[in-house]
Amino acid sequence: MGYRAYQYRLYPNKRQTQDLLNLLAVGRHYYNMCLDLWRYVYLTEKRRPTSQEFEVMRKGYKKTIPAARGVHSHVFQGLAKRAEEAFQGFFRRVKAGEAPGYPRYKSLDRFHAIEFKQFGNGVAIDGRRVRISGVGRVRVRWHRPMQGTAKTAEIVHKAGQWFVVFTCEVPDQPELPKTGQVVGLDLGVAALFTTSDGDKVDHPKFYQQSQKRLRVLNRALARKKKGGKNRRKAKQRLQRHHHHIQNQRLDYAHKLSYALVQHYDLIALEELKVKNMVRNKHLSKSILDAGWSIFTKLLTNKAVEAGRQVLFVNPAYTSKTCSNCGALFEDLTLADRWVECRCGLSLDRDHNAARNILKQALRLWDAEVRRNVAGSPDASVPRKPLALPMGSVTAGCHVWN
Structure with a gap:
């Protein structure tokens, strides 16, 4: 089995566009908080944060930030994973003697995507539209059929346009016949x-x-x-x-x-x-x-x-x-x-x-x-x-x- 990504253009209305922008804003803010948690724990205790610490932070964040209350839990889990991958990449580059590239805070211009780690839980296909948690049913242009089984979904904002990217598990394709070239x-x-x-x-x-x-x-x-x-x-x-x-x-x-x-x-x-x-x-x-x-x-x-x-x-x-x-x-x-x-x-x-x-x-x-x-x-x-x-x-x- 292999994996293949399928990207489709979204056409949200004005209210849905504002909801998607709010989703990105909450995601960016929480990602920066995850970086803060990593910095604090590593500098004070020389260890990585535990999943329990991230869970405590997530619950406290949703209670104190009104805009975060309608955001799906998988979004926060995906952001914590992104912060972990950023620091793992940093440590790997330091060990390899490369330019470290310390993980940076994300500004509005540098944060463009929100991931839902399980398709059907937060993002699902509803008829000819895509249902996004906290946003509703969004119109999609299905320009090609999607093959395989969708596993994850990602909402991407690029140059003022919105996209949904499905990562699908697809069966192995038969090898092409030999050409002798x-x-x-x-x-x-x-x-x-x-x-x-x-x-x-x-x-x-x-x-x-x-x-x-x-x-x-x-x-x-x-x-x-x-x-x-x-x-x-x-x-x-x-x-x-x-x-x-x-x-x-x-x-x-x-x-x-x-x-x-x-x-x-x-x-x-x-x-x-x-x-x-x-x-x-x-x-x-x-x-x-x-x-x-x-x-x-x-x-x-x-x-x-x-x-x-x-x-x-x-x-x-x-x-x-x-x-x-x-x-x-x-x-x-x-x-x-x-x-x-x-x-x-x-x-x-x-x-x-x-x-x-x-x-x-x-x-x-x-x-x-x-x-x-x-x-x-x-x-x-x-x-x-x-x-x-x-x-x-x-x-x-x-x-x-």
């Missing part, structure tokens, strides 16, 4: 990635294409008086446009990852540390706009469901090594977009890197399986054209052996 992908900025077959997949640059509109919205926000109603509206318009860009990037990544998983038995990529790479001020915006992290995450998840394999290899010298004879191009710089070797190889540097990535992955892959797929020297399976979203593939340069 393998591929290496070299992620980039000019092109989202280049395949070991020589194809380049376009980088749509959704954020860069929206720069003009974002400048207009940012200027409009800067002109509004702080604390005013018009400033709040201008901020919401800006948030909504950023949310639109995020949805564009996510949709494109879903389509690309689906096409790759349908087509290839093995997909090889470089194990890139994106957090370190975005420190380069000249490339950070382009790298983040490319959405490498979300693309690789979706690709990995889809591959697991379909019985495919995604392998990450060491990125060192993938561009500077000849994919034909293994010679090292010591003088190669980022400005050099074409590589030529004494062995006769002449091709695009990203294509060369993708071939090296695939070679490394094939060495890691099971030898018995490798004999039956394309990409190995004795492979007899012909290459099939890759069907990707329209307009995303440009013809690549192929090596002549």
Whole structure:
């Protein structure tokens, strides 16, 4: 069994919108109190708070705060769990020698979701609507059927819009039939990635294409008086446009990852540390706009469901090594977009890197399986054209052996 999330847009009326905002306000305040309890108990007694202490705090909170009396108990339990996870993550990062990132209080702009840990208890489907405890029956747009058994529900507020997210337990999907195809992908900025077959997949640059509109919205926000109603509206318009860009990037990544998983038995990529790479001020915006992290995450998840394999290899010298004879191009710089070797190889540097990535992955892959797929020297399976979203593939340069 596996888990899958389904997100649907909510359309609350004015009263329901105010009730949902009150629910978020209570949740934010209680979450900050949970952080306070963690700090106090750990600093004074060097231990974690017990569930009994959280229960005493919850009962006292509901008695003293009138707005909290109609809030479901599962909401408070979920908030206590979130605070615990925040501190566990903090302790884990300290132990690993990473940047600790001490848990912070949540402001109005940083608290967007309330979780109900048990579907049917606090949140339930009532006909064509969703019934939320303390809010009522809210209209929903069911844009696709929900599969499996719903286990949890989450109410999310993003850019002035409301959503409900159901986490469902779904049966394991049957594995896709083997295609006999393998591929290496070299992620980039000019092109989202280049395949070991020589194809380049376009980088749509959704954020860069929206720069003009974002400048207009940012200027409009800067002109509004702080604390005013018009400033709040201008901020919401800006948030909504950023949310639109995020949805564009996510949709494109879903389509690309689906096409790759349908087509290839093995997909090889470089194990890139994106957090370190975005420190380069000249490339950070382009790298983040490319959405490498979300693309690789979706690709990995889809591959697991379909019985495919995604392998990450060491990125060192993938561009500077000849994919034909293994010679090292010591003088190669980022400005050099074409590589030529004494062995006769002449091709695009990203294509060369993708071939090296695939070679490394094939060495890691099971030898018995490798004999039956394309990409190995004795492979007899012909290459099939890759069907990707329209307009995303440009013809690549192929090596002549």
